[in-house]
Amino acid sequence: MSSLRDATAESPAPVRAVANAISQYIDRLGTVWVEGQIAQFSRRPGLNTVFITLRDTVADLSISVTCARTLFDGLNPPLVEGASVVIHAKPSFYAGRGSLALHAREIRMVGLGELLARIERRRQLLAAEGLFAPELKRRLPFLPRQIGLITAPGSDAERDVIENARRRWPAVRVRVAAARMQGANCAREVMEALDVLERDAETDVIVIARGGGSIEDLLPFSDEAVIRAVAKVRTPVVSAIGHEADQPLLDLVADVRASTPTDAARRIVPDFAEEQARVSQARERVRAALRRTVEREQAALTALRSRPAMADPRTLIDARLDEVASLRERARRSLRHRLDRAHDEIHHQAARAAALSPLATLRRGYAVLQSEGGHVVTSLGELAAGAAISVRVADGRLSATVDSLHPATPVAEPDESDA
Template sequence: MQYGYQEANYGYGSAVATPSNAGAPKPLDQLPRLARDTTAENPWPVSVVSQKYHDAVERWPASWVEGQIVEINMRRSTSGYITLRDNTQDISMSVMGFRNFVAMAREFKQGERVVIHGKPEVWVKATRLSFIADDIRRVGAGDLKAQIDELRKKLKGEGLFDAENKIPLPEFPRCIGLICAPQARAEGDVITNVNLRWPAVDFVIEHVHVQGAQCPPEVVQAIRKLDDDPRVDVIIVARGGGSFEDLIGFSDENVVRATAACRKPIVSAIGHEDDWTLIDLAADLRASTPTDAAKKVVPDVREQWQLITNAWQRMNLRMDALVGNEQRLIEGYANRPSLTNPSTMLEPHQRLVDDAVQRMRYGLTRIIDDAGMTVEKLHASLTAMSPQATLNRGYAVVQTADGHVLDNAADASMGEQLSITLHHGTLLAEVKGQAGGNHIDTGD
């Protein structure tokens, strides 16, 4: 039987084992030909077993295989990988393809049901069985994916994913509830990164199964327990990466409902960036990885110190500027002429008063002058019309004893006493008679 390798490739020569070379490989003709001929003293080397597997599998014919895509990686143009799951049983297989297959498989997505044509092959160096594919065709959406999609639509219709139901995360949590697998890398990632960013945080950790049938009930119980714990401020549900079927427990309806009903904020950190589960939609915040969850749940102490330092510096600058402005204002007041020479404060008012007094004087002078001229005019008019002016011209005023002016000689009675007012002085007279025979006696 040919095994497809040469003796020199595996170090098997023609030398016979002796006490001096007891550790050297045996030649091929000394190895058992069949598996039933091997013994503990004369076994097959691993390389021989692996090559036998390879040769046996190589004789298998090519076939079409049906299943559901639970993981797909077609990022490289030269090779790609698919994890194909049985449609009804929990059995998966690895599928590998090269350039032509990658070009066909790029349009396929996780959860789709497909048929793949290829041939099994054993990689001798790791004795790993793979299905080398050369064709892929779509059958329809995978049953599991369809079930999850239907559940998503149902829960969305009930409002479990609505944004208004999301609870904001506390800015400075004091205690974090962590749900993860025991001794999982996700637990270390969360605790390490939280302690690096915000060392003052405490943890309450609930260990659960993160895949399999035990996963959903244990996760639900852990969520409710942490929700009732008064110490816990925020809850993180964390799990490392895995295939679609590994993460299926976090799309369980009970898990999603417990997450949506939780009174405390929940952060989901399931798998990697490309992975998704229904708990991500019900959680108050989704993190791409457990490390990302740690960064989103607590602030960075260095950033907070920097914020405090910047605020302190801005406050000092504003206080210095405020004090400086007040000092300059006080200096400005102190250097004002009104304080250095207070009399200058009165100067404009004094000038105003002086101007007012001057204007008042001018006004009063004009008023007095106008009044004087009026008085003079009235005096002249009065003087011109007064009896005195008549007397001044040589006339006299004759009055009877009772003060009436006598202007008709016929009105005088004989012997009546009269007073005669002249320009200078007054005369007393007695009527003796009228002109033409009568005369008035002045009585000296």
């Protein structure tokens, strides 16, 4: 068969021929710029290709798009579902599956997607400077003396903040610094109002409040100048911009983010009824604790009074009197015992002294001779015939004169050889 046009019912073309022909025709189309919305995307493990479903923004049509993982991951900000994009791609027909897809070579954010991309890049730069660091967040005062409110005059946000704050704490004061909450002059007026409230010494907290709106309406609250101005103030700032789903950059730099203006009032001002109830509960707890303490001490006092010693204090004195008498008797016995031992010791020592005394020797018939000078005579060589001497006996002295001297006969000592 020369071409698909020659195919007939009797001689049909095979599927592969039709698929190859379609693939060749689509390959000749070249590249194309296509605009759409990201419906979904998926990364499959082990593949370097990301599969994207691109949906038409008007008609209910979609087409598959493939792109390299490096291209997809290199997008800043990251691609998210719902983003509007323009893709430079080449159509391709996969004959094996019989499916048509676009192979992306370049992806650009457009419209809202481009706006979100700019905001995301700004967020990354400011975050890198540390403006959103958690340690920079300041705590809100328990009960502010005055609330500074930046909002559009006469707006629902102003009414919600003031009414809910006064409903929770009737005596609270609110100073409103009017500023446009959208438009070209919004960022400038918000910064001017912020400066006015920052210079007011009575203002303890500042609320920037606005109702919901489109991303374009909330764009001033992602303005870099506004973010830096909020980061510089010393007064705590509460961001109450839009609804729960809205998150301008002001929410990241503010000390507290409130989902709505009503939520901002709830976070800033304590509820008077709740605090009054807490005070009542605290008083009751103090009373109960004091009552338990008094009852415990009373029980302890009653237990002490019920003891015998407290019932009749004289029992303590009687017991101590008996103890003193016992100790006194023990002291007497100990003293007598010591005196008896000392007396016996004295007699014993006196007996020993008497036994060792020279008088005892004299009583046995011995005498002590002394010369006239009082020198004790121990040898005949110390005296001469006719010398006067004094004789000491056991009961006194007597005077005598030496008539003659008779030396004693020496006793022969034994010879060692005889031994």
